[in-house]
Amino acid sequence: MGEVVTIKGTRHGLLILFDPEKDFEDIRQNLYKKMEAARGFFKGAKFAFYQEPVKNEHKEKLEQICQQYGLIHQPEIRAKIIPNTTTxxxxxxxxxxxxxxxxxxxxxxxxxxxxxxxxxxxxxxxxxxxxxxxxxxxxxxxxxxxxxxxxxxxxxxxxxxxxxxxxxxxxxxxxxxxxxxxxxxxxxxxxxxxxxxxxxxxxxxxxxxxxxxxxxxxxxxxxxxxxx
Missing domain, CATH: 2.160.20.70 (Pectate Lyase C-like)
Known part of the structure; x- marks a missing residue:
C-alpha cells in the first residue's frame, strides 16, 4: 500500500503523511529512520501532519521525533497546504x-x-x-x-x-x-x-x-x- 511514511515539501512547509492502516509502531520507526537518514536536512523547517493521530500519546511521540531533528511543529499550516494540493x-x-x-x-x-x-x-x-x-x-x-x-x-x-x-x-x-x-x-x-x-x-x-x-x-x- 505504498510507503508507511511520506514527507512532502510545499511552499508553506513539510507535510508528513502516514498510512493509517499500519500499526503505530511501524509508523514511529519508519518516521525515525527517515529523520535519521536526512539528519540536518530538515532542521528549522515547519511541518504538519496530513492526518493527525487519533491518540494524543501517539501524536506527541511523532512530534517529538520531528522536533528531535530540528523541525518546528505548526499544525495550522496544514490548512494552507491541503487546499493547495490539487491532486x-x-x-x-x-x-x-x-x-x-x-x-x-x-x-x-x-x-x-x-x-x-x-x-x-x-x-x-x-x-x-x-x-x-x-x-x-x-x-x-x-x-x-x-x-x-x-x-x-x-x-x-x-x-x-x-x-x-x-x-x-x-x-x-x-x-x-x-x-x-x-x-x-x-x-x-x-x-x-x-x-x-x-x-x-x-x-x-x-x-x-x-x-x-x-x-x-x-x-x-x-x-x-x-x-x-
Missing part, C-alpha cells in the same frame, strides 16, 4: 502510479471529491473530505475519506469513512456489500460472504456504543442489519 491520492493501491485525470476526479470547493468512474481492483482513493463515486467500487478497490463516502453503484471493496476520527461519518451505497467497512476506528466485514439481495440504497453509521449499523437509506423501510 488527491487517486491511483493504484501500491501508490506507485497516480492518476491525474480531471474528468475522473474533481475536488470541489466544499471539500467533496467527485469521481466520475468506477474503481477497479487495485485502485485506491485517499481524500481529506467527502467522496462521491458515480459508479461501482469493485472488490480489491479501496476508498479512504475523512468525511462521508457515497457510492452510486455497488460497493464491494474496502471503504473507510471518517478516517481522521469522525464518528459521525456515513457510508451510503446502492448495494452495500464491502469486503471491509470502517467508520472512524470501528471495523466490520460484510455478512454472508458479501452477499446482499437488497435492491435499494443502504446507509452505514455508528451507533452510540460504536457498533456499525447498516440499514435502508429510505427511512420508510424498517431498519436492516447490523455488522459486527
Amino acid at each position: 488527491p491520492t487517486v491511483g493504484s493501491s501500491t501508490g506507485s502510479h497516480l492518476v491525474n485525470d480531471a474528468t475522473a476526479s474533481q475536488p470541489s470547493q466544499n471539500g467533496t471529491l467527485l469521481v466520475k468512474r468506477s474503481l477497479r481492483s487495485g485502485q485506491r482513493i485517499n481524500y481529506p473530505g467527502h467522496v462521491v463515486i458515480l459508479g461501482d467500487v469493485h472488490a480489491g478497490a479501496e476508498v479512504v475519506a475523512y468525511g462521508n463516502v457515497m457510492v452510486m453503484g455497488s460497493c464491494r471493496g474496502v471503504v473507510h469513512a471518517g478516517a481522521a476520527g469522525d464518528e459521525n461519518a456515513r457510508v451510503v451505497a446502492h448495494r452495500l456489500t464491502p469486503a471491509q467497512l470502517r467508520i472512524s476506528s470501528s471495523i466490520a466485514c460484510s455478512p454472508a460472504d458479501g452477499e446482499n439481495d437488497a435492491d435499494y440504497p443502504e446507509i452505514a453509521y455508528l451507533s452510540p456504543d460504536g457498533q456499525i449499523i447498516v440499514e435502508a437509506y429510505n427511512s420508510s423501510r424498517p431498519a436492516g442489519r447490523s455488522s459486527n
